[in-house]
Amino acid sequence: MFDFLNDITFYDLLPFILVGFAAQLIDGALGMAFGVITQTMLVSVLGLPPAVASASVHGVEMFTTAASGTSHIAHKNIDWALFRRLAPFGIIGGVAGATVLSNIDASLARPFVMIYLTGVGLYLLVKAVRKLQPTVRDPKYTSPLAAVGGFLDAAGGGGWGPVVTSNLLVQGSDTRRTIGTVNTTEFLVTTAITIAFVISLGTEIFSEYLNVAIGLIIGGVIAAPIGARITAKVPVRPLLTIVAVVLIATSAFSVYRAWPIF
Numbered sequence: 001m002f003d004f005l006n007d008i009t010f011y012d013l014l015p016f017i018l019v020g021f022a023a024q025l026i027d028g029a030l031g032m033a034f035g036v037i038t039q040t041m042l043v044s045v046l047g048l049p050p051a052v053a054s055a056s057v058h059g060v061e062m063f064t065t066a067a068s069g070t071s072h073i074a075h076k077n078i079d080w081a082l083f084r085r086l087a088p089f090g091i092i093g094g095v096a097g098a099t100v101l102s103n104i105d106a107s108l109a110r111p112f113v114m115i116y117l118t119g120v121g122l123y124l125l126v127k128a129v130r131k132l133q134p135t136v137r138d139p140k141y142t143s144p145l146a147a148v149g150g151f152l153d154a155a156g157g158g159g160w161g162p163v164v165t166s167n168l169l170v171q172g173s174d175t176r177r178t179i180g181t182v183n184t185t186e187f188l189v190t191t192a193i194t195i196a197f198v199i200s201l202g203t204e205i206f207s208e209y210l211n212v213a214i215g216l217i218i219g220g221v222i223a224a225p226i227g228a229r230i231t232a233k234v235p236v237r238p239l240l241t242i243v244a245v246v247l248i249a250t251s252a253f254s255v256y257r258a259w260p261i262f
Contacts, residue, residue, distance in 0.1 A: 016215025022223070024064050027068070027227065028068045028226070028227020028230070029228075029230040030231075030239075031243070032165050032247065034161070034220070035161070040253075040254075061194075061220075071225040072183050073184065076232070079173075082173070085146070086181070086185045087146070090160070091150065093152075093153075094193040094196070096150075098193045099196060115251070125244035127244075128244055138172075139168050141171065145167050150193070153190075162251065176239065179239075183228075
């Protein structure tokens with residue numbers, strides 16, 4: 001039944017295990033970057049079409065976000081009230097984004113979103129540097145934010161974490177619980193997106209690059225509990241600083257890669 005696995009060697013998997021480990025370590029600790037890192041690799045290095053790459057990344061994320069979410073729950077990094085406000089609208093936005101990307105190239109809007117996120121990252125960095133303890137407030141704009149984050153995540157091949165985590169932090173949401181909650185909610189969002197892609201494109205989209213998916217899953221699942229523990233243990237100010245720096249770096253790099261469209 002699984003004879004096709006005999007053709008995949010450890011050396012075929014190793015590069016993707018390392019990428020999956022690094023991407024999930026960052027994502028699990030900071031609430032963002034797995035989709036950005038892996039999507040960039042699949043499109044730029046392997047030359048996958050955007051829809052196929054996005055479907056592959058979300059298929060992998062079903063496993064990595066399940067492991068990450070479980071770890072965040074174990075470390076009590078979750079705000080369940082916020083989880084219930086994000087999940088349904090994130091799912092709706094994600095399914096809509098997957099449907100759009102399966103029929104047209106919606107990734108042209110991505111550079112403009114990344115410019116916005118670069119600005120958000122700069123704001124968070126200033127906030128982290130100037131205040132010893134950021135003011136914690138209950139975020140008000142969660143439903144539309146989740147819908148937009150889910151849509152951009154599917155249509156752009158990644159973006160749930162950068163969009164939702166960063167904007168919740170701008171609104172004053174608790175840093176540790178925001179990261180844990182967004183990571184845990186992502187499991188439901190990415191599962192819905194993957195199902196939507198399978199319905200639109202078929203299961204064969206995953207078979208051609210099976211070694212990529214297996215490697216990313218192995219690396220991501222190994223890194224997930226480590227990332228959740230980092231979130232639970234690192235103090236708020238340095239954690240917010242690192243979130244800002246990673247957001248600026250990944251968003252600015254995405255803008256740089258897409259510069260020819262301007």
